[in-house]
Amino acid sequence: MLATAVIVFRETLEAALVVSIIMAASYGVVHRGLWVWSGVAAGALGACVVALFAGAITTAVEGIGQELLNASILILAVLMLGWHSVWMAHHGRELAREMGEVGHAVAAGHQPLYALAIAAGMALLREGSETVLFLYGIASSGDGGLMHLLVGGLLGGAAGVIFGLLLYRGLLIIPMRHLFAVTNVMILLLTAGLAAQAAGFLVQADLIPSLGGPVWDTSHVLSEDSLVGKVLHSLIGYQSRPEGIQVLCYAIVLSTLTLLTFLTGSRTKTR
């Protein structure tokens, strides 16, 4: 039962952290809850569908269906978060001013909430489908499986959500006029990390070259299996033994988005 809880916790944690950053990044925006939670619900529903068709997906496209699906989910999330970053850079100054003055931002109401909703949905879809498959296995294993599923699943899921809540509450301690500056950086790092993960799946599918690897090996210093390693993996894309192309994709996405946000930001300033 503890093993069940631990596995569900690890799967829930990643999605919970992503949703927390997204909720903090859209703090004070009207209807953001409706959008983000709709994305979460749709992602969870989609996860059940993916789990249901796991067999078909696995054999699809000459056996690389799973890799292609995971890479697509991650790339869509990268595009949505990237678009949000650029939008925020464009409107950043007015947002910070309004947040400082009245504690919430009127301009923030025009944030591309659909982009955040889709990104949240993708996080749920990716982590959720594995959780559903795993729990289905527990439930069908007979010996008191259902009880295991309920208690282990609920405990693990709740622990993951609590971590997410802690991150969210922690972010909200940041003074309002600096909040978006912090969440912008967090989203940049998160996006680069997701891009590196997507590259990993494409290498596994043998569609792109790995360009050598591992570039470094920090598995003895900080294992991805440890809680800290797992959290850092979720937040900034930490990997203990990344392939060359993963580091390259991380650098490309991070520098491109940083450059784009810097360019749009400075153009707004001079206007």
Added chain:
Amino acid sequence: MPNFRSLVRLFAAAGAAIWLLGASMPSANAQESYTLTIHDDRFEPASLDVKAGTKFKLVVKNARKVAAEFESHDINREKVIPAGRSVTINVGPLKAGSYAIFDDFHKSTKGHIVAK
């Protein structure tokens, strides 16, 4: 302000560039293939010998009655395997050494890939 479309184009161009890079590289046609089976409590073989320095295909069969997830941080791979199915995973090239593998859905099921 760069619009959404230009962002998509940028990523598409980057993706295409990486793809071309991959396509232009010589691919090993005759790759070695190794088979690994996940049983209820163990990998078979528990330690799989593979050739170092070359890409290979790893066929993992899930003999459990429930889904498994083949995973390894050491070789950077993860793949869900529905009950009774087998999947192919592209691995390597690996430097000589021992690499830990596990079933992420059943953490006590562990094994090794040894590249020689």
